[in-house]
Amino acid sequence: MGMKLPKDFLWGGAVAAHQLEGAWNEDGKGVSVADVMTVGSATQPREITHGVLPGKNYPNHEAIDFYHHCKEDIKLMAEMGFKCFRTSIAWTRIFPNGDDAEPNEAGLKFYDDLFDECHKYGIEPVITLSHFEMPYHLVEEYGGFTNRKTIDFFVKFATTCFNRYKDKVKYWMTFNEIDNQSEFNNPFLTMTNSGYFVDEQENPEAAMFQAAHYELVASALAVKEGKKINPDFQIGCMIACTPYYPNTSDPDDILLAQRVNQLRCWFSDVQCNGEYPKAIEKYIERNGFRPDITAEDRIVLKEGTVDYIGFSYYASRNVSASKVKIDDLHDIDQAVVPNKYLKTTDWGWTIDPKGLRWSLNFLTDRYHKPLFIVENGMGAFDKVEADGAIHDSYRIDYLRKHIEQMEKAVNLDGVDLMGYTPWGCIDLVSAGTGQMDKRYGFIYVDKNDQGEGTLKRMKKDSFYWYQKVIKSNGEDL
Numbered sequence: 001m002g003m004k005l006p007k008d009f010l011w012g013g014a015v016a017a018h019q020l021e022g023a024w025n026e027d028g029k030g031v032s033v034a035d036v037m038t039v040g041s042a043t044q045p046r047e048i049t050h051g052v053l054p055g056k057n058y059p060n061h062e063a064i065d066f067y068h069h070c071k072e073d074i075k076l077m078a079e080m081g082f083k084c085f086r087t088s089i090a091w092t093r094i095f096p097n098g099d100d101a102e103p104n105e106a107g108l109k110f111y112d113d114l115f116d117e118c119h120k121y122g123i124e125p126v127i128t129l130s131h132f133e134m135p136y137h138l139v140e141e142y143g144g145f146t147n148r149k150t151i152d153f154f155v156k157f158a159t160t161c162f163n164r165y166k167d168k169v170k171y172w173m174t175f176n177e178i179d180n181q182s183e184f185n186n187p188f189l190t191m192t193n194s195g196y197f198v199d200e201q202e203n204p205e206a207a208m209f210q211a212a213h214y215e216l217v218a219s220a221l222a223v224k225e226g227k228k229i230n231p232d233f234q235i236g237c238m239i240a241c242t243p244y245y246p247n248t249s250d251p252d253d254i255l256l257a258q259r260v261n262q263l264r265c266w267f268s269d270v271q272c273n274g275e276y277p278k279a280i281e282k283y284i285e286r287n288g289f290r291p292d293i294t295a296e297d298r299i300v301l302k303e304g305t306v307d308y309i310g311f312s313y314y315a316s317r318n319v320s321a322s323k324v325k326i327d328d329l330h331d332i333d334q335a336v337v338p339n340k341y342l343k344t345t346d347w348g349w350t351i352d353p354k355g356l357r358w359s360l361n362f363l364t365d366r367y368h369k370p371l372f373i374v375e376n377g378m379g380a381f382d383k384v385e386a387d388g389a390i391h392d393s394y395r396i397d398y399l400r401k402h403i404e405q406m407e408k409a410v411n412l413d414g415v416d417l418m419g420y421t422p423w424g425c426i427d428l429v430s431a432g433t434g435q436m437d438k439r440y441g442f443i444y445v446d447k448n449d450q451g452e453g454t455l456k457r458m459k460k461d462s463f464y465w466y467q468k469v470i471k472s473n474g475e476d477l
């Protein structure tokens with residue numbers, strides 16, 4: 001038995017344009033960074049190619065063809081009782097190259113129709129402006145966010161969207177999981193966050209601090225502009241909240257975990273508090289990085305703080321000081337060790353519902369702002385039975401346990417939580433691996449990793465379960 005949540009709690013589901021829309025080159029859309037990523041697997045990283053090359057399998061090109069199925073799909077979400085639907089606007093539908101003088105009307109119209117379709121069912125759109133979808137042209141021509149010019153391109157895109165959809169969208173987020181790039185050696189995370197090839201950087205860590213700074217300025221400027229366009233907008237940041245637990249009670253592990261959190265949380269520190277935390281200023285200084293941060297930038301950061309914190313929660317990680325030196329730690333990943341108390345998914349992600357309650361309390365204590373869980377879920381293989389049923393009890397179990405912890409955080413700990421949108425409410429292309437068979441959905445889509453399938457939509461057991469959860473406002477789990 002669960003606990004009730006506030007009456008206006010935003011139950012829903014989350015997706016991102018590039019992972020479900022397909023139609024990668026239709027109606028004037030340009031090539032995005034997602035369009036140059038091939039399919040990978042749990043063990044094989046996606047290849048990021050220089051442009052779209054012949055003979056490669058690029059799963060986002062067709063994805064689940066939501067572009068042509070959106071009415072049917074939104075109807076299914078409405079049937080589950082969604083109060084909100086989180087998606088993103090593909091930057092390349094609006095500005096195909098990123099530096100175009102004028103927006104592409106066909107792209108703008110697509111989202112007009114999509115938002116109208118949502119409102120038809122009383123579903124509130126929750127919109128991420130940039131979810132791993134930078135125009136590839138900005139990568140090639142400008143080096144993505146390593147270049148200050150990209151700030152203006154983003155702000156133009158953001159204000160175009162704010163102006164166009166000011167009466168249709170109230171909830172916005174600027175950059176998806178902006179803190180991912182703290183893992184600055186990871187080619188996928190730096191490309192999806194900031195649009196540059198990490199192997200082309202002289203000093204990948206310095207490059208990340210520069211790119212992230214420009215991106216934070218772009219985010220703050222977007223918040224400022226957005227508020228002028230419609231003061232009722234709620235504009236949030238979006239981070240991948242990952243609790244880093246000390247592996248033991250050894251004070252070295254405790255200090256290390258704190259340091260790792262500093263290296264991970266400074267993005268949201270800037271977006272929520274309007275300034276760099278001291279520990280990061282010092283870290284940048286003592287490592288001799290020289291990011292271009294102007295006095296004017298600092299004012300913008302102060303003026304463009306966010307209204308709420310959107311975050312994803314999937315897994316926690318343990319860190320051990322036996323593997324690294326605390327003051328010399330740069331790459332967080334090097335400190336990570338397995339947690340013997342937790343099971344993992346088939347992709348090696350820990351399953352830790354209590355980590356969600358920890359995250360909700362941690363973010364509340366740190367920022368004192370409303371929170372929005374905009375992603376949570378477990379990637380899993382699903383089996384379609386002969387009669388077409390999909391018995392995904394493991395998914396129900398995962399979500400139930402996380403919702404229980406979320407409800408405790410709200411009811412027992414007083415966390416101010418706006419809503420909950422589980423990730424990939426309809427099966428879609430995995431961001432990390434490009435697979436279709438790493439599934440999160442309540443709705444199954446008939447397509448596999450090789451790109452074969454009819455694209456038919458089918459309801460899983462979790463579809464009916466989630467419908468009941470929403471109907472009872474979280475009591476009937």
Ligand code: BG6
Pocket residue numbers: 016019176177240312375379423429430431432433438
């Ligand atoms: C988050 C992203 O990192 O996790 C999503 O915001 C992504 O885009 C989700 O799909 C799950 O990750 P993956 O790699 O399983 O798709």
